[in-house]
Amino acid sequence: MADDVDTSLPPRPDAPILNAFVSHIETVLAKLVKAVGNGSAKSITVEGLNGLGESQLKDGDLVKKYSAKQDDDTKYKDDLNSLDSNIAQIAAKSADVSNTVTKEVTKLVSDIKEIMASVPNLTDVALPRSIELQMSAINQIDEKVDNAAKAVSTAYDALDDHAGKITDPESDHSGSAPNSIGSGNQFPAYTGSGGNRRNSTGPAGLGNSASAQPIGAGQRVTASEIYKYLLSKGFTPEQAAGILGNMQVESGFDTGAYNPGEGAIGLCQWEGGRRTNLEAFAAAQGKSVTDWHVQVDFMMHELQGTESGAYGQIKAANSAGAAAAAFDQYYERSSGEARGQRVANANSIASSMAGVAA
Missing domain, CATH: 1.10.530.10 (Lysozyme)
Known part of the structure; x- marks a missing residue:
C-alpha cells in the first residue's frame, strides 16, 4: 500500500516560516506517493505477453471465419504480438518511473529531516537571526527537491522517448499497430535558465512533455x-x-x-x-x-x-x-x-x- 511510505515530517513550532514550508511539502509528498504507489510497482514483461495475441486466434469464430485467409491471420497475429512487445516495454519503464518517484521521495524525506534537525532551537534566538537560519534551511530543502525532480524527470523522459519510438518510422522494431502511442512535439529546443518547478497534472505530478498534436x-x-x-x-x-x-x-x-x-x-x-x-x-x-x-x-x-x-x-x-x-x-x-x-x-x-x- 502507498501508505507504507512515510512522508511525515517533524513539526518545528519554534520555526514558523520553516514549519509552514515543510508542512506544505509534507502534504504534497503524501499526495504524490498516493498517486504513484509505494515503490513496489511490477513490470509487465515481454515474455509474459508473448503469444497472447496468437492465443486469441486458436479457437472459435475467428479461425473458422477466416480459415481461407491464413496470410491475413498470420499478419494479424504478428501485429498483435508486436503491439504486446512494445506495450510491455512501456509498462516496464512506467514501473521504473513509479519506483523512482517513491525512492526519491523516501530519500527526500530523510534529507529534509536531517536539514531540519540541523537548525538549532530558535525559541530564544533574535528575530533577524531566526529568519536567516530558517531561510537557509529552506534553501537547502529547495535544492534537495530540485535534485529529486531532476531524477524523476530523467526516468520519465526515458519512458516518453520509448513511447515516441513506437510510431517513429525510423525506429528499429518489427511490426506495427494502428493508432499507436507517440508524441508529435515540434517545438524547437530551448535551453533557458528559468528552472521552473510548477505544479502540474502530468505523470507523478511532473511536467508532461507529450503533446496531443x-x-x-x-x-x-x-x-x-x-x-x-x-x-x-x-x-x-x-x-x-x-x-x-x-x-x-x-x-x-x-x-x-x-x-x-x-x-x-x-x-x-x-x-x-x-x-x-x-x-x-x-x-x-x-x-x-x-x-x-x-x-x-x-x-x-x-x-x-x-x-x-x-x-x-x-x-x-x-x-x-x-x-x-x-x-x-x-x-x-x-x-x-x-x-x-x-x-x-x-x-x-x-x-x-x-x-x-x-
Whole structure:
C-alpha cells in the first residue's frame, strides 16, 4: 500500500516560516506517493505477453471465419504480438518511473529531516537571526527537491522517448499497430535558465512533455508589443515590465520556446496540466498555440482564475523589480535561482519602455 511510505515530517513550532514550508511539502509528498504507489510497482514483461495475441486466434469464430485467409491471420497475429512487445516495454519503464518517484521521495524525506534537525532551537534566538537560519534551511530543502525532480524527470523522459519510438518510422522494431502511442512535439529546443518547478497534472505530478498534436514553429514577438498589450489589460508600466523580465528569462520572447527536460513551452514555459490547458485554450479559439496573443490571453485567463493569488501579488507591486519577483515566486514558481536576473531584466525594460504608450 502507498501508505507504507512515510512522508511525515517533524513539526518545528519554534520555526514558523520553516514549519509552514515543510508542512506544505509534507502534504504534497503524501499526495504524490498516493498517486504513484509505494515503490513496489511490477513490470509487465515481454515474455509474459508473448503469444497472447496468437492465443486469441486458436479457437472459435475467428479461425473458422477466416480459415481461407491464413496470410491475413498470420499478419494479424504478428501485429498483435508486436503491439504486446512494445506495450510491455512501456509498462516496464512506467514501473521504473513509479519506483523512482517513491525512492526519491523516501530519500527526500530523510534529507529534509536531517536539514531540519540541523537548525538549532530558535525559541530564544533574535528575530533577524531566526529568519536567516530558517531561510537557509529552506534553501537547502529547495535544492534537495530540485535534485529529486531532476531524477524523476530523467526516468520519465526515458519512458516518453520509448513511447515516441513506437510510431517513429525510423525506429528499429518489427511490426506495427494502428493508432499507436507517440508524441508529435515540434517545438524547437530551448535551453533557458528559468528552472521552473510548477505544479502540474502530468505523470507523478511532473511536467508532461507529450503533446496531443504537432505544433509549428513559434513567433518572435518584441517586448514593446507585449508591453503595450499588458498595459491595455490593466497592468501598470512597472507591473508589465516585471512580467516581461520573467518572459525574457523563460523564453527570450519566443512563443515556440521549448524545454525538453520539462516539456515546457511558450513565453512563460507552461508545462504539465498548465500546458494542456494552454493547448485547449488555443484550440477553443481556433488559433495556433504559438500565437503570442493567445499565450498572453491564456496568462491573463490563469491570473484571473486559477492563479488569482499570483495576480493579487503582482497587482500589489509598485516597482518593476517587485513585480518581477512576485511573478516569479507566485506565477512561475521557479527555483528562484534566476530571480536576480528577472529583476534586472524588468528594471532595464521599465527604463527602455518609459516613453511607450499603450
